Amino acid sequence: MRPFALEMADTPAAATNYATQSAGTYLAGGTVLLDLMKLDVIEPQTLVDINALADTYGAIEADDDGITLGALVRMAEAERHPAIRRDYPVIRDALWQAASPQLRNMASLGGNVLQRTRCSYFRDVSWPECNKRAPGSGCAAIGGNNRRLAVLGVSDHCIASYPGDFANALVALGAEVGLRSADGSERRVPFEDLHRLPGDTPEMETNLVPGELITAFHVPAGPWTRRSLYRKVRDRTSYDFALASAVVALHLEDGVVAAARIGLGGVAATPWRAHEAEAALTGRPLDEAAAEHAAEAAFAGAVTHGGNDFKPELGRRTLVRALLEAAAMEVLP
Template identity: 45%
Template sequence: MRPFTFQRIQSLDQASARKANDGHQCIAGGTNLLDLMKKNITVPEVLLDITKALPDQIETTAKGIRIGAMVRNSAAANHDLIRSKFPLVSKALLAGASPQIRNMASIGGNLLQRTRCPYFYDTTLPCNKRNPGTGCGAIDGENRMSAIVGYSTECVAVHPSDLCIALAALDANVIIRTTDKKETIIPFKDFHRLPGETPEQDNNLPVSGIITAVDIPSNQFFKNAAYVKLRDRESYAFALISVAAALELNGNKIVQARLASGGVAHKPWRWYEAEAFLKGKNATLETFQKAAAIVVKETKPLSNNAFKVPMLKGAVEVALQNCLNA
């Protein structure tokens, strides 16, 4: 690890002012950042400890719920209100990492964690995300874990978070503090980016931006929500495919549906076409199978990850069925 200067930050204003400087990096839970620093992938000159500056409460608001950026993942997953009214969030959180890491990792940091693409993690290999202009090693290389939708010729990495899949499905908002404005709100679907020509940018967080909270609007999905995660081992591994599904039902009729996936793209991926198809239909296995077929129609696998397509199809069907038995 390269030497750095450590600073304890006391307020959000101080945090955003200092973060805007070159070489300044914020740390909260640190479970991803410290790993990246040990591998010299992230090399901050100044490390800003913002754990004391960030909100760490979960509170109800007029429109829903606000989760402070410093709330630890385990605290959010086990919170009564989240378990009862936003169970998809709790399920996704508990599907990620290990109990130790969930006790450490912050909600804000979860949104900012970086891809686990092996080319990004190995500094001897080319990677446009880590070192722009060096090329993408994965696109014609070891791309078993890589994207099957939304990728570019520059980058085929996938977003690693489970929480973010649930937040994307529930149309959450990211609350950000910058130096010039008091509060900026970015809808979740616009927060993370597709790789395009600039895969080094994971998201649209402004240079001085500090994530202070995540807002989730109230919804009727809490009765019928499910998270399915498929991976190389049963627990404590990143997703090959994950599906967050939520249904709002009136009797057997689907009033509205949400479908999002992890392990498929550079950002949490919403399946809008399948959601539109599900709306107004009866909640039957046949409907779910048709929705899953619509989902996989969008995919374009790489040389070594065509296996993900049938896996995704099955996961969508199972997730939608699990919604009925949630």
Template identity: 50%
Template sequence: MRPFRYSRAVDVADAVRLAGSPGARYLGGGTNLVDLMRETIEQPDALVDVTAMPGEIEETPEGGLLIGAAVRNTALAEHPAVRTRYPVLSRAIVAGASAQIRNMATLGGNLLQRTRCAYFYDNHGSRCNKRQPGQGCDALEGFHRNHAILGASAACIAVHPSDMAVALAALDAVVHLQGRNGSVRSLPVTDLHRLPGERPDVDTLLEPGELITAIELPPLPATLRSTYRKVRDRSSYAFALVSVAAVLDIADGEIRDVRIALGGVAHKPWRATRAESVLRGGSGTAAAFAAAADAELAEARPLPGNAFKIELARRTIVAVLRELAGDSA
């Protein structure tokens, strides 16, 4: 690991000031960044520890929740308001990593974790455009059963590894940011991450030095039902092959509102807007759920090793929507 300067921020303004140099990075729980530094894939010359920043889980005047970026994954998953009003978020968090890692990992760090593509991690043995732009991608003709079927490019087929972010995408969460010059802005979490295109080394639309300060969950009607289902190679402590976060408002068989996001299939949490538009206002039947899944997956471009994900995603979308619809379907 390359030497670096360490400092601990007491608040947001302090953090942004301390991270003023180009080689500085924010440090949350360290569960991904420390590992990447040990492999010399990340080589920051300064780490600004933001885990001491104030910020809890608060009710917003609109009836939603405002969650500080330093809140640990466990604290978020166990919070009564999250468990009862946003079950998809609790479910997604406890589907990820291990209990030890969830006790360390922060909300902001979870969003900014990097892909677990094995070729990205193989620093000295493989080519990777995300690690070294222009180098080439060994996953394309390699072992890519875990890789993207939607929104990938010829330069990169890596997937975003977070479960929590998939739930946040389905919930229309908003990311609050503070920049180096003190500027404050917010953007939908679905706009935080970008597709790889020709620049897979750039994961997000954050400005240099910009800090995630909080995530806001908009209020949801009490009638909304939500859940998260993760399909993986073993039943625990594994990354998703495919995951589905879904929120459904259905009454008398009619879908009043629906939000669906997919994990394990793209470079970013994949909001399934095509499927949603097929369903919204229609009837919540199994046939409609299948048609919606097909509409979303029509754009899928698989490789030989991951073509199975299309059918897996289709079945998982349908199963989750049927579960949420219950007797209403």
């Protein structure tokens, strides 16, 4: 860890000013940021502590149009919220299966969606090759140990996997993310546009402009949100990242899929929405054959690198399981 300045922001304007003028990095729960600073992976000159903005960005509000989650809501708070438990079970599922209770008590939702990859070669600076950490240096994971790394959305420059859970629910449910820029203007963009594919610039992980602050997530209501779940498959029963996970939200009419929202985790470079799988299901009765057809579509573009050769198969099975379980859910009217 290197010396750094710590600025305490007590208003949104102060936060974006610090972030813009001092090239500051926002600090909320710190569960990823401080970890990577101690490992010398990142060396921010200035941290801008935004925890005092919880009055502005720390609420959960639900109405008929959907639910809005403030960026400074802690993961543990959201997981316990009655509207989420009742109307958006997939969000609760994705939250409580992440990390440990201690980490979920600290981690903010805004920080959580920006979680960095767990790729060993990214997190250990003694490896010279990592295009994400040192652009142009190469990718040690290709040809190295890549069991946990991505098979969807990867490039020849980076196969890092996005490790989070919650963001997969947001992307599948068509959420929007609220942003505040340094000049005080606010905008909303589709959550699906927040993260960037690695391509040949894996060091650029999001489309945020410098100083921009995530303020909230807006999840639209829909007839599929109550029939929704998150199926996470991992080596350990708890406190483990997904080897493969699936978000499924279904609107069924007489057993036929009227609408499907599908996300994938643990297998992709970014939070991943499986549009092809959604299209494959729509209008069909949800049976095992339909689920397998959708899963095939979801992983049609998978690229593997040895250690993660099993992931497309595990990912397909995980999605099939999630689809069949969601179809069988007892759902409130």
